[in-house]
Amino acid sequence: MRRREFLINAAAACGVPLLPLGADAWATPLPGTSRKRLIVIFLRGAVDGLSVVAPYTEQEYYTSRPTIALPRPGHTGGLFDLDGRFGLHPALASLQPLWKERSLAFVHACGSPDESRSHFDAQAYMELGTPGQKLTADGWMNRLLGTFPGAHPPTEAVNFGNTVPRILEGSLPVASIAPKEDAESSPSDEGTLGEVFDRLYRGNDAMSAAYRQGRAAHTQLMADFGRDIKEAAAGAPSVRGFPLEAEKLCVLMKQDPTIKLAFFGLSGWDTHVSQGAGQGQLANHLKSLGDGLALLRRQLAGAYDETVVVVISEFGRTARENGSGGTDHGHGNVMWVMGGPIAGGKVYGEWPGIDEESLHEGRDLAITTDFRAVIGDVLVGHMGLARDAVPRVFPAGPNEQATRLGLVRT
């Protein structure tokens, strides 16, 4: 089947109105539609924010972390100085140019007002966007889709992972790409799949809907990939892990302007044991993440000016190192915000300090900025959401004033 036929079938199966355009129907944005994009990266397991953006001017940072604190800027293997107060982990060296060009910012002491130190609850709260409420039916990124005007094409939101995470769960379609999946290793050949299963999945039930959505999204994604995934892969043969997935996203975004949201869930941040300092477990993970983000910045090229990337994690880790050269579950954390529209080169947020008195419950970084305020500010400033529409995404707050952080250049 040719791509145009795919699209027509896909659109018909989806109930999406057919666009009377050529083979690049999806590739041509409708007049007046936005090309603004938001990429969310969730670091599952709770990244140690005090190692990502370290408060190196505070003596407590060194006394409470005897084996895992990073040396001050200027020392061997030391931090990259951000603003005379905070330093960036040396494994994130590939992000230094982004900081210098001011398209990268951090918001420190961020998090969810809920006190939970359970990974599973805290992730659920953050993904549903309703701290303290586990029974919310949909994730905030799916609700965000609902605020976009017009029909919802099958690849408006793209998830990188085997299954759709809670942040994207909801009534609007979400396309998924399993790890390592590309045009060569996709589900079985389209023709046979349709021939065997179209008849069985034509009802109005959830499974039939998922089937049709999946067929439409898959057809679109594979067509996008088909054009130059090989070319892209040839360009970076040694890229693995997150940078490889990030590269796939760039290929897709280049081909498919209907993609507005993308999501990555990355694991491996729950460093209870031997997290390391300049080198080791955490440093390795950060390097891969930093390299992938730098790759996004490079390969999105002009589209970077219309893209914002937000990096979040369910909570921070203990201010003090634990008994095993690691850190345990904590509270406040740092959020990363990057992209052409970002007023970067700045560490935002009110810094509460990490002396004994200032710590939350005597052990964790306190929270001074609600994670929803950061995202809300990006949604208003970048995605063009009306300020009074933020409650459609985050129904229980934060209040309007709190979202005026000024993260996006005006």
Place this chain on the structure above:
Amino acid sequence: MLDKKTALHLSNRLGFGPAAGDLERIQDEGVERHLEHQLHPDISQLPPDLTAELMELKSLGKGCAELYQEYWWKAQVSNPKSTPREEKKRLKGHEHKVGLEARKARLARAVRSPWQLQEALVEFWFNHFNIYDKKTLTRIWAGAFEEQAIRPHTLGRFENLLLATSRHPAMLVYLDNVKNIAPTAAQDDSLKQSDDEEADTGIRKKKKDTGINENYAREVMELHTLGVDGGYTQADIVSLAHILTGWTVGKGAAVHAQAAASSWKRSRGDFDFAARLHDPRPELLLGREFSGSDIKEGEDALLLLARHPSTAHHISFKLAQYFVDDQPPPALVESMAMQFRTSGGDIRAVLNTMFVSGAFMSADNFGKKFKTPYRYIVSAARAAALPTSDVRPLIGALTELGQPLYRCVTPDGYACTQSAWLDSNSLLHRLSVALRMGAGGYGSKPAADGALVPLDAERLLQTLGPQLGETAVAAVRSTPQEHRAAAILGSPDFMRC
């Protein structure tokens, strides 16, 4: 005689769905006798060819110390760093067999054992006390964890199951309790370990191992017993971590240093309570004081958790969610929790309460659960009578569908609900597995010329009985002959149980 739809329901929910002839057998037995049989499995009675297959698995049934001694590649050489590449490759291949054999032992029994409830419970409890088999020594111990800590206790008392998992080396490594030592002990220089020969095994203390690690203490309350809303605080977590200091693997470092190398090497891999690493000071857990210098302190604390009303509720909810409905009726959960409390955590009694309940047996409940990838693959293998001599295709399918066996990284295990598994892309992957399996690509018997032979669709329909409704059967019959088996295995009706 029992109607076929009820027989199918029992087969689908107590186990992984019908193999050829199962529905007729359950019809003959009737509900009561079937439940009675499944709740009292005689697991020594397996089909002889399955037993023979299991007997071939040399690592199956070995203890952690033996596995360490015989398979851990670094234990086979005097100096891992200077081992020649070829030799290292060979030894790693040998080590790798343990994981493959564990998977085979699991899947062969899930697909072919007549004691299906036992196999469902193995999946349920392993998942409840999940470990991940890529963290250092768990690579060779995940199967042993299942054999020793899970299988013997699936239908016994919950507290015995909890205690067995809590002291199993695989759990101690996975949730870092091997690193959890008394802060006072940590300051004692004589305990410092200079030899880092096998630091990466995760059981040896390194110099910086200097105190409390909360990981296990938190998860045992949040996931294994009370549940996240079960009424404990951060202070309780810290207390429990102190109470469980010294619960470790092999011998404590100081003892190692003093003992002959050969003696600790032999004991490496056994559970060990290292008194010198234990904090004997009193701790307050859930309002009760615990203190002592032996293992009893920790056991008493775990028993308190096992017998707590929050645990009765948490376990009952999870069982009902797995066996009955994604949103189990509160009244059912409450009656199970009551049975849990009055029977002293007797799992068999709690299950019986659930299975005889109206909520479980009601026809409204038939076909209501969406199969997880594991349930989907095992049920398809059963219906299609796939051989289990080589389970690698099944392992690969589980990975493709997002539920790789023994590879759930996080301690909460895999979810069993529709919302976690039904989405568009997952469904397409499932259908492509159905296409391959239906075409004979999963180890069913090839033709003489080696070509794949599609599964026999009529036999599948016969085996599955009322699993497929009329509409699905009609759609299957209008599918080209060579794809009919795939259409059955990929039908919406077969996605549910």
